[in-house]
Amino acid sequence: MASLPSVVPAVPGTPARRAVLLAALCLPAGCALVGGEPSYRGGPLPIATGAVDGVYYRYARSLAARIGRRLPDVRPSVDSTTGSVDNLNRMTAGRDRLGFAAADAVGAATTARTLRSLARLYDDYIHLAVAGSGPIRSVADLRGRTVSVGATGSGVELVAGRILNAAGLTSGRRPTRVRMGLEESAAALRAGRIDAFFWSGGLPTAGIERLARQMPVRLVALGDLATPIRERYGPYYRAAAIPEGTYDRVGATLTLALANFLLATASLDDGLAYRLTELLMRDRDSVAAEVPSAELLDVRDAIQTAPIPLHPGALRYYRSVKP
Secondary structure, three states, rough: OOOOOOOOOOOOOOOHHHHHHHHHHHOOEEEEOOOOOOOOOOOOEEEEEHHHHHHHHHHHHHHHHHHHOOOOOOOEEEEEEOOHHHHHHHHHOOOOOOEEHHHHHHHHHHHHEEEEEEEEEEEEEEEEEEEEEOOOOOOOHOOOOOOOOOOOOOOHHHHHHHHHHOOOOOOOOEEEEOOOOHHHHHHHHHOOOOOOEEEEEEOOHHHHHHHHHOOEEEOOOOHHHHHHHHHHHOOEEEEEEOOOOOOOOOOOEEEEEEOOOOEEEEEOHHHHHHHHHHHHHHHHHHHHHHHHHHHOOOOHHHOOOOOOOOOHHHHHHHHHHHO
């Protein structure tokens, strides 16, 4: 089997640590393929994604097209959802067999015990978007303002609430929280019905790209909250910069980032999990031509899926390839 192309890792970690993790996955005789590519069961493969303007949805659409071509008898479909929390609930209830979710939502969900990971994909970046001409320049400036914290059941809602709590905006002239998805939030900011909105997504997010072309936008820095939010809610978050030029006329912004995963139900057969993981890795570059965040997928980092274990079929795939 051909070795996989590598990219700059999307997460921190020393080469030695990654080597130890890969060594732990390998068989005693090395990372040789065991028994060839396994057979799999076909049938419907509904995928839980997120808002149609977000990276999850675009990533899933690209993967589904390739699954349909490469895996005969598998019938993928893409379900738009409100995001990570909704996806976890849908998968646990049996409505979807694959789904995208952020690490913090997985860590907070007791239902995640029935799920497994195929790969760590890339990092989501937390956006706090405001009008570029407005007065809001820090999280503290949200006091007394109307803020969209994401759709009900979204990972955005989870992380936005944690940010507001960590920033001490839970008493006094606290923000008025409204719950809207990305498209609705962008339209409301543009119309002046809200003062700010949160979003968690890969770079760039199409809905924010479009908004930045329509009006001046500022992204509020959140990086200073990395330590208090980690202390309060766990090790899922890190400080990271959204580079200048990611969005039209928006400068570099230090914010929070966290990993997200492609998950499968634990009942997904091992052969199909293997073949899906293989496709995910082998088609990375062609998917990245449509969804830039996919370029960050890397076999060395894909195995780092805490707090959720790898699916046994995915584990077999990672054992079959050389680092």
